[in-house]
Amino acid sequence: MKTPIKNRIGGVFVPVRNLEKAKEWYSKILGLEGGEIFFGHLYTAPMEGTAGLVLDTMPKWRNENGNISTYQVPSIQFVTNDIHASYEFMKVNDVELVTDIQDNFYFVFKDPDGNLLMICEETA
Structure with a gap:
C-alpha cells in the first residue's frame, strides 16, 4: 500500500x-x-x-505547574558557510555557548529557553 x-x-x-x-x-x-x-x-x-x-x-503540553520540558540534546541543526564567523557572531550577541567549535565543524548553544541547538558548517 x-x-x-x-x-x-x-x-x-x-x-x-x-x-x-x-x-x-x-x-x-x-x-x-x-x-x-x-x-x-x-x-x-x-x-x-x-x-x-x-x-x-x-x-496543551504543559504540566500541572505550567512548565514544559526544553530540548536537552541538540535536536535542530542550523547551517553556516563559516563556522568560525558564526561562533564569533554568537559570542558578540551574548548567546550561551555550550561547546567550543568541535572537529572544526560544529558547536552547540542554548536559546533563551534553554533548548540546545547546533550550528554546523555546510560541506560541499
Missing part, C-alpha cells in the same frame, strides 16, 4: 516560554524577517529548506 504521508518535514516545533521574546531572539540570530503569529501561541518563521521553524508556547 502506498503511504499517504509525504517524505518532507513540514516544520520544526521549538518549545518556548515567551513568544515575543523568542521571536525577537530567533529573528536576530537567524536574520528572520516576516512570519506570522497564530492562535496567540505559535510563531511561524520563514525558513529555507523546510516549511518553517515554529516557536510554540505549547499550552
Whole structure:
C-alpha cells in the first residue's frame, strides 16, 4: 500500500516560554524577517529548506505547574558557510555557548529557553 504521508518535514516545533521574546531572539540570530503569529501561541518563521521553524508556547503540553520540558540534546541543526564567523557572531550577541567549535565543524548553544541547538558548517 502506498503511504499517504509525504517524505518532507513540514516544520520544526521549538518549545518556548515567551513568544515575543523568542521571536525577537530567533529573528536576530537567524536574520528572520516576516512570519506570522497564530492562535496567540505559535510563531511561524520563514525558513529555507523546510516549511518553517515554529516557536510554540505549547499550552496543551504543559504540566500541572505550567512548565514544559526544553530540548536537552541538540535536536535542530542550523547551517553556516563559516563556522568560525558564526561562533564569533554568537559570542558578540551574548548567546550561551555550550561547546567550543568541535572537529572544526560544529558547536552547540542554548536559546533563551534553554533548548540546545547546533550550528554546523555546510560541506560541499
